[in-house]
Amino acid sequence: MTGPTTAVHRGTTSSLGALLSRQGRRDPNPFYAELHRRGPVCALSAQDRFDLVVHGYDAVHQALRDPALHVMTGEYRDRQGGTRWRGHSSLRVLAGSMFLSEGADHSRMRRRFAQAFSARRVAALEPAVKRIVARRLDRLAEIGAGGAPVDLLAEFALPVPSDVVGELLGVPESDRDWFPPRVRAFGAILDLGAGVWRYQQAADAAADELSGYFAELLAARRAQPRADLVSALVTAGDGVPGEDDELIANLVTTYNGGFVTTTHLIGNGTRILLDDPAEKARVLADPARTEGFLREVLRYEPPVHFSTRWAASATELAGTAVPRDSRVLVLLGAANRDPRRFTDPDTFDPGRDEGPPLAFGAGVHYCLGAALSAMEGRIALPMLLRRFPDLALAGEPGERTTLMLRGYESLPVTVS
Numbered sequence: 531m532t533g534p535t536t537a538v539h540r541g542t543t544s545s546l547g548a549l550l551s552r553q554g555r556r557d558p559n560p561f562y563a564e565l566h567r568r569g570p571v572c573a574l575s576a577q578d579r580f581d582l583v584v585h586g587y588d589a590v591h592q593a594l595r596d597p598a599l600h601v602m603t604g605e606y607r608d609r610q611g612g613t614r615w616r617g618h619s620s621l622r623v624l625a626g627s628m629f630l631s632e633g634a635d636h637s638r639m640r641r642r643f644a645q646a647f648s649a650r651r652v653a654a655l656e657p658a659v660k661r662i663v664a665r666r667l668d669r670l671a672e673i674g675a676g677g678a679p680v681d682l683l684a685e686f687a688l689p690v691p692s693d694v695v696g697e698l699l700g701v702p703e704s705d706r707d708w709f710p711p712r713v714r715a716f717g718a719i720l721d722l723g724a725g726v727w728r729y730q731q732a733a734d735a736a737a738d739e740l741s742g743y744f745a746e747l748l749a750a751r752r753a754q755p756r757a758d759l760v761s762a763l764v765t766a767g768d769g770v771p772g773e774d775d776e777l778i779a780n781l782v783t784t785y786n787g788g789f790v791t792t793t794h795l796i797g798n799g800t801r802i803l804l805d806d807p808a809e810k811a812r813v814l815a816d817p818a819r820t821e822g823f824l825r826e827v828l829r830y831e832p833p834v835h836f837s838t839r840w841a842a843s844a845t846e847l848a849g850t851a852v853p854r855d856s857r858v859l860v861l862l863g864a865a866n867r868d869p870r871r872f873t874d875p876d877t878f879d880p881g882r883d884e885g886p887p888l889a890f891g892a893g894v895h896y897c898l899g900a901a902l903s904a905m906e907g908r909i910a911l912p913m914l915l916r917r918f919p920d921l922a923l924a925g926e927p928g929e930r931t932t933l934m935l936r937g938y939e940s941l942p943v944t945v946s
């Protein structure tokens with residue numbers, strides 16, 4: 531028999547081949563289980579694009595907090611493979627954002643954007659989130675009337691978080707439906723594996739359009755500020771050269787980071803509820819349960835399975851030496867299934883009290899939108915169930931084959 535479980539080499543060396551195979555992408559968990567049997571960190575084979583994979587819960591936590599391990603900055607890319615990547619606007623936007631910055635650059639950008647994510651600002655968004663959810667539920671009721679199957683992903687899980695990020699950033703309501711296809715095209719290049727190059731051209735086109743949109747929005751708000759984030763960002767600026775490019779890169783990537791991730795939190799969570807009528811009944815009866823339920827969705831079916839780092843100086847992870855310049859694959863999805871941390875990790879148990887999953891990362895790049903996405907889920911799922919108590923699957927969900935933004939392509943349901 532071949533498959534993800536047997537394709538991992540014995541010893542402390544492994545290969546990503548099995549994870550990146552069709553079967554491994556569909557269900558990476560057997561691969562993760564095999565990795566856990568080998569300890570928290572493994573060296574990778576020469577064919578892999580990383581030198582090490584980190585998958586134990588504690589080791590992943592350590593890796594994300596280790597100042598020697600940096601995100602893949604533009605300077606790093608230049609040094610590794612030359613500057614050809616700079617010809618691609620999507621890669622330039624990513625490299626110009628806080629996601630792929632370190633040190634003073636990273637702190638400056640993060641500080642600027644953090645104002646939008648304070649507990650006060652997130653709480654103030656709650657009425658808008660409820661309004662957005664209610665509007666999308668009305669639409670679901672309309673197109674799903676009489677038992678017609680509808681795609682919950684396309685009609686609910688995608689537009690709700692997209693509208694919420696639009697609201698957060700200050701994108702006018704009339705422009706918001708323009709974003710989803712472009713943001714998804716931009717995000718397609720973030721996955722693991724050489725195959726992502728086929729999405730490059732579409733990602734560059736999307737990056738150009740999105741950057742153009744935000745450049746105009748910045749100019750409009752600079753001329754006439756409003757009570758929104760973009761206005762706050764431009765009025766707080768120092769007017770230094772490159773400042774707008776930096777803001778634009780962070781607006782585009784924050785849109786991307788806040789949108790399809792939350793889509794899959796809602797989509798993956800809904801699927802679990804539809805498969806488990808008892809849990810569905812419990813969440814319906816007591817919306818306060820949703821918090822624990824969502825925490826377990828984030829552990830069991832996290833929307834983001836990995837991040838990447840490189841060693842700016844030599845370091846050590848869980849007793850394994852990490853030489854300078856090593857490329858490190860950090861498997862958040864595997865950490866969440868580490869049997870040393872979570873009892874019966876392959877069992878979905880919303881009642882578990884074993885600490886947070888690593889779905890939002892850790893350390894200086896810890897997700898800025900963690901509280902916002904949790905609030906969206908806490909509002910969206912109970913409202914969905916209350917409005918459509920007979921919500922049921924109407925067919926097989928579209929396959930999941932990506933590891934960066936991991937969720938169903940479609941989720942056919944009936945609402946009545």
Ligand code: HEM
Pocket residue numbers: 594601628629630640695698783784785787788789791792795832833834837838862889890891892894895896897898899900902903
């Ligand atoms: C369930 C939903 C979400 C998940 C699973 C998620 C996951 C993550 C992860 C794993 C990271 C760290 C990446 C790394 O260390 O390399 C991250 C960073 C980030 N996320 Fe999220 N995220 C979610 C929702 C959001 C939302 C709603 C927003 C904003 C609207 C957002 C904005 C950001 C930003 C700006 C960063 C970069 C922080 C930095 O580099 O300092 N995320 N997210």
